[in-house]
Amino acid sequence: MSSLDRKYKTGGGEVALLLTLLFALVGIPAILYVVNTAGHALTPRTNPLPTGYWERSLGVVTGDLPWRTTEIVLAAALGLVAAALVVLWGLTRHQKAQKVVKHDRAAPRMASVRDVAPFTQKQAMAKAVRFGVDTPGVMLGTMVRGGHTLYASWEDTLLHIWGTRTGKTTSQAAPSIIEAPGPVIATSNKRDLSDLTRDLRAEGGDVWVFDPQGVAGEAPTWWWNPLTYVTDSERAAEIANNFAAGSRDVGAKGDGHFDSAGKDLLAGLLLAAAVGGEPIERVHYWLTRSTDETPALLLDEHGLTKEADSVASTIQQPEKYRGSVYSTALQMAACLKNEKIAAWVNPTGPNDDRPQFDPQAFVRGKHTLYALSKEGAGTAGPLVTALTVATVTAAEEHAVTQTGGRLANPMLCVLDEAANVCRWMNLPNLYSHYGSRGIVVSTFLQSWSQGVDVWGESGMRKLFSTANVVTYGGNVKEEGYLKMLSELIGKYTYTSVSSSRQKDSGSTSRQDATDDIMSVADLSALPKGRAVMFGSGARAVLLRTIPIDHRPYAEASKASEEAHNRPTVDTVDHEPTAPAAEPVAPEPGLSL
Template sequence: KTLAGEMLFSSWENVCVDIWGPRTGKTTSRAIPGIIAAPGAVLVTSNKRDIVDATRRVRQDVGQVWVFDPQQVAGEPASWWWNPLSYVSDDVKARKLAQHFAAGSRDEKAKTDAFFDEAAQDLLAALLLAAAVNQDPITQVYQWLTRETEDEPASILRQAGFVQMAQAVEGVISAPDRQRGGVYGVARQMANCLTSQAVLEWITPAGDGIDRREQLVPEDFVRGKNTLYSLSKEGAGTAGPLVTALTVATVEAAEEMAIDAGGRLSTPMVVMLDEAANVCRWAELPNLYSHYGSRGIVVCTILQSW
């Protein structure tokens, strides 16, 4: 309802952008009702646990509930895991994943260096692709970033047919020491969340043997009336890049499912991006608004004014 008490409605073909002031009830009046009313799969991002507490039991009655909580926003144990590299099937998706790390690793108003930031993001994309091709855990990416003359990623990429990506890595390695150090340093900063053991529990298999925990597969998730809560704290240096990466992987899985079904999901999927500017910096999102509604992917982005 509005502050005037009037009920507002939206169809399952509309995407929404909500701008609310602080303490005006955006979660209780907008996000929670939208989640409860959802007829199919639901994806939620937030930096607070109240949205989980208010809707979890209702959603458990219709499907499986997953809570991605690497920073313990809701005190959820790492009872399952997701492999971010499962999203990286080619160089295009590697670049997208690197972009999420870059966007979420720094404050929005932070100054950037046109050369070093772009070169670091390209390097990170290449290392993500190399790890994915080699079926390594994502922790391998950070290990490579600490060894500035390690040429293993380039060899892996070249053998897999990604010659240009291999050449990009080799170009950084062969650069003058100061230039190479600058590129690797920025790339390490972008991937800083991979240094947190608490975060790694959610995105890498446990132990050296078989991980008996269930693994989230976005392509399977979107086929049922399941719910994914993806939680992170605000600001740079948080799990925000992984929240964005998981959100994008899941929504793109829904988009691919819609395409296979003739262009539209038979049952709409709700994507409730609460606190979007703080925990889900998805650079491509504005461009997707023009067609996601027609695909049955109902995105609601909730922003807070001052």
């Protein structure tokens, strides 16, 4: 028996027996009294009716008032009416039972509205007003206990762990994008997120869709130069680290020494291309020519002598060792050889009139950026991560110039499928910082282990602990993670009653016992439409989620989805691309 069944069992058998006895002692005599009285009124008897209640009601039993046809017809009519009422009651009860979610029984044992006061609309709105924003925050859902709507404020960061087919896109990710008051960046490996939201977002600003693998069938009508982010060796190392994480299968392990050397080499080549004004695909070109000293020369020309020495040292190593390092770095930069990707991150020539994406300009308006990628071989995930990091960093730099060091119009960063398409390695270390800058990061994972594969156990625990709001939406079957949630939700105390009988005596004992409010089994079976929320400084609360088709803009969102949900096309057919192995150097006056 699950904890939900046991702790809310109410002794229904005893209640039914008590009601049956009450009906037999009071209800039946009352019905007989009414039948005899009504029958006499319709067809008067020869003798007057007894005036006493019991004599009139039980006369048919004692034989003093035998029933005639009139009383029999009345009794049958009352029986039919009673039967119809019972059937109607049963149908109504059955319909209600189908709508009742068993897990809702746990809600009274969980947080009250007082426990989650900082997340109520009133307090979230008061905080938003202080920041100069006219919306309370990211809507999470309504409390099963009490019906109050809860929000994550514009200084909170969020972590969502929802299994597949639980409604995370339609009840969390998409609505938060539509309702965001400022710029939005959203990552995903599917087109549904952009299809549901892009037309509504276009009403307030520009919409950019980074789709180098044709997830949404977008043509490269604009481009972005990843090297504009690489302004120093620290940023080069960060990009190289994210490239390394995004280029491997989740959980794959490599050689520690060559991994480190490969990332150092890749960082040096990225920095050399940036300072030398080269396109990013030049990095892949250099990695296929392990004796080319051009990167070291470029770094040295721009005063980056230590970085130049590091690259030169690798080039001068014995061939076998050098080959291993270059091969490792080449694997990390594998996305740069994908022809579909080239047109998105390089100008197509000196006369390319496509707009270039500028993160600094983007974060100053109510614009929207969708960064899409598939998993597997040839993934553009490393570039999605680089684009996300560059945009969020631009928002952080802009926030420093604002009053209070935070964005006047908060930015929402929805990292859907973060473990698959946006493996931002430094994310756990930055989570608590972004909220104070008005950058609301909302990360979505399908399971706890997904996060562990990307950030390790300690990194995942850090992400979980520093997020101001954590939600669990069901369909996760990891016992360790669910047990942790069960313990965080807490226990309740109930009275256990046991009886024993012997031949000549009997005894009854009562004792207090504790049980999980929601067990591991309860959490594993959490139904769609329910979520458990853990907020900073608050007890866990059970939420009823609000899907997009129950929100004011449901029709507009549906129209957006229908307008863009068309068959995907191969973007390589739309724009010519430069060969990956022999990139064309840009003209001196061409902006990168």
